[in-house]
Amino acid sequence: MSELKTTLAGYVTYRGREGHWSFLLHRITGLGVVLFLTIHIIDIAFVYFNPVLFMKAIEIYRSTLFGVGEIFLVFCVFYHGVNGLRIAYLDLFKPQGWHIESQRRSVRWTLVIALVLWLPSAFWMLRNLLIHNYGLFGG
Amino acid sequence: MASVSQTVRRVRVRPNYETIAWKWMRYSAFAMIPLVWGHMILQDVIVGVHRIDLDYVAMRWASLFWRVYDTLLLGFAFAHGVNGLRQVLNDFIHGERARKVMNWLLFLFWLIITLIGGTALIAGVNRAFPLS
Numbered sequence: 001m002s003e004l005k006t007t008l009a010g011y012v013t014y015r016g017r018e019g020h021w022s023f024l025l026h027r028i029t030g031l032g033v034v035l036f037l038t039i040h041i042i043d044i045a046f047v048y049f050n051p052v053l054f055m056k057a058i059e060i061y062r063s064t065l066f067g068v069g070e071i072f073l074v075f076c077v078f079y080h081g082v083n084g085l086r087i088a089y090l091d092l093f094k095p096q097g098w099h100i101e102s103q104r105r106s107v108r109w110t111l112v113i114a115l116v117l118w119l120p121s122a123f124w125m126l127r128n129l130l131i132h133n134y135g136l137f138g139g
Numbered sequence: 140m141a142s143v144s145q146t147v148r149r150v151r152v153r154p155n156y157e158t159i160a161w162k163w164m165r166y167s168a169f170a171m172i173p174l175v176w177g178h179m180i181l182q183d184v185i186v187g188v189h190r191i192d193l194d195y196v197a198m199r200w201a202s203l204f205w206r207v208y209d210t211l212l213l214g215f216a217f218a219h220g221v222n223g224l225r226q227v228l229n230d231f232i233h234g235e236r237a238r239k240v241m242n243w244l245l246f247l248f249w250l251i252i253t254l255i256g257g258t259a260l261i262a263g264v265n266r267a268f269p270l271s
Contacts, residue, residue, distance in 0.1 A: 003231060003232075003233055004231055007230050007231050027227055030220070030223045030227075031223075031224070031227065033220065034220035034221070034223060034224055037216060037217060037220050038217075038220075038252060041213065041217065041252055041253075041255065041256040042252070042255065042256075044196070044256065044259060045255045045256055045258065045259035046259075047193060047196050047197075047259055047263075047264045047265065048258065048259040048262040048263065048264065048265045049255075049258075049259065049265070050265075050268065051193055051264065051265055051268045052268070054193065054196075055192065055193065058188065058191060058192060061188045062188055062189055067188075070183060070188070073183075074179060074183060074184070077175060077176070077179055078176070081168075081171070081172055081175065081176060084168040085168060085169075085172060087165070087168075088164075088165035088166070088168040088169065091165055092162075092165050092166070121180065121183075121184045124184050125183065125184055125187070128187045128189065132187075132189040
């Protein structure tokens with residue numbers, strides 16, 4: 001129990017600015033994606049094991065609550081991907097690029113790139129949600 | 140500007156499970172950018188969940204290309220995800236025995252879910268199932 005507390009307290013109170021924020025974002029987005037991915041593999045497996053349950057799952061995914069969650073999921077995947085590329089590129093091919101000063105800039109750019117990738121998708125998904133669940137835009 | 144300190148040091152580590160997992164997380168990232176982003180943009184944004192049903196999955200899996208694509212997704216993404224989960228849990232679980240148990244449980248979790256997904260990928264949409 002105390003180990004859990006110490007680690008969690010470290011996650012919150014460590015003041016590493018950009019590096020700290022990107023570490024936390026990478027973990028939170030990663031955990032969110034792997035949680036969804038597990039559910040998603042199982043619901044798709046239902047097309048073989050139990051197609052009735054598959055359609056029930058799809059019905060839940062079509063709800064507004066899940067639609068909003070899906071929009072956040074897409075952000076998680078974009079952010080985790082862009083940040084993962086930054087980490088993989090530096091670790092594997094340019095470890096001398098791990099400088100605090102330059103990485104503070106990179107972390108900010110990572111977030112900007114993820115947001116730029118996400119916004120058009122978020123707009124389109126929100127539009128789809130409003131069309132199908134609220135009959136807007138001639139739905 | 141102040142000079143920046145060099146923090147890189149070359150070390151030679153004999154390949155072990157952890158170094159392989161470390162490399163796996165990074166190399167799989169490059170494969171997953173087109174795979175996962177492509178899948179997500181196509182299914183969540185362009186097609187959208189309101190147009191996905193059994194017929195859609197059957198149509199998609201009628202093509203060998205998409206079945207291979209989905210198999211790659213399953214193989215890369217889930218293994219990457221479960222190992223990521225393991226890395227997070229390593230921050231909280233420190234005992235040698237506890238970590239051993241954790242590693243085995245995660246391995247079984249990965250294996251079972253992968254087998255379930257893989258079975259559906261090979262078997263496809265089940266039309267014989269009684270649909271109400």
